[in-house]
Amino acid sequence: MLQPPPADPGMSVDDIDTPALVLDLDAFHANLDLMANFAARTGVKLRPHAKTHKSPVIAKMQMARGAVGQCVQKVGEAEILAWGGVADILVSNEVVSPRKLARLSALSGIAEVAVCVDAAEGVRRLEAAAESAANRLTALVEVDVGSGRCGVATKSEALALAQMIAASPRLRFGGLQGYHGAAQHQRSPEDRRKSIADATGAVAALVEELRGIGLDCGIVSGAGTGTFELEASSGVYSELQVGSYIFMDADYGRNRPAPPFRQALFVLSSVMSAGRSGAAVIDAGHKAVAVNSGLPLVWNRPGATYVGASDEHGKLVLEPGSEPARLGDRVWLAPGHCDPTVDRHDWYVGVRGTRVECLWPVAARGAMA
Ligand SMILES: Cc1ncc(COP(=O)(O)O)c(C=O)c1O
Secondary structure, eight states, rough: OOOOSSSOOTTTGGGOSSSSSEEEEHHHHHHHHHHHHHHHTTOOOOOOBBHHHHOOOHHHHHHHHHHHOEESSHHHHHHHHHHHTTTTEEEEEOOHHHHHHHHHHHHTTSEEEEOOOOOOOHHHHHHHHHOSSSSSSSEEEBBOOOSSSSSSHHHHHHHHHHHHHHSSEEEEEEEEEEOOHHTOOOHHHHHHOOOOOOHHHHHHHHHHHHHHHTTTEEEEOOOOOOTTHHHHSSOOEEEEOGGGGTOHHHHTSSSSSSSOOOOOEEEEEEEEEEEEEOOEEESSSSTOOOOOOOOOEEOOOOEEEEEEEESEEEEEEEEESSSSOOOOEEHHHEEEEEEHTTOOOOOEEEEEETTTEEEEEOTTTTTOO
């Protein structure tokens, strides 16, 4: 059940109730345009990741700028997007439970659906679910290119799975996924370049071997906000699965150089207790802002640092000489990690300058299955 929105369109930003997930629409549109222009210029396709935004509204804005479809991580996210009119969806993840696979198969009647596999048993399960599908399901072989998460570890496993998919009357071999998550937040450009060079080299060799046995990779998908320029220039990747670029977060801000996007996503909070000098308590703790990739940055208040979170409270330390805190003061936070922060809120409050312009539901909030 959605909570009531913390604002109304047209109201002043000063009147947004807190804590609230606030989107700076000017920065957000600039980020959308920057990535869309990059893709158009380089000729690589954009299939942005909806795990970041969980919103058909935002998906459609990306597609209006040329994105070929969306990635999702979960079947529940795929449902929300497909029901909302997104017609081309890649589940960039393994789905193994029969119940989830049946839900995915049902979506094939209204959307082009592709999903990753990394095991023969995964192919067999997908094939069983595809029996009731309106159309053939597309399967991509996921290759572990350095993250040590999902994906086959060897070329021979990848070849065997691709052949198994291609031999199935109910499945279509779509190509490969090679997402290097660990490289996204490597701080130095040299480290990122080395990681992605290794990844693209391995993927290129596999694409060639598959071609040699008559299997073309229509899709080679991967990349994130930290490395997308490298995959795009590799000549091997056909699609970029970038997610965080639309919002940015404090963790990506620590890459050197930081990705070329503006901070567009904030958690707006208020001072709720200011009894101690040099400190203040705000109404945004773990339940309003994710701290798994570091604490949020205080955006609008020089000398104030977010130093600790409990469930509903955030602690600020105020440098000597900085502005003392008063009850109700508004504190803008740039989250450490955008995706899980979004998942803590029911509404985006879109603001332009000093006005609230729109309210969009985080429609796939909590879609973890
Ligand atoms: C498989 C996959 N693709 C793409 C992304 C998007 O990465 P980013 O949000 O860093 O752009 C992620 C993020 O975790 C992911 O897991």
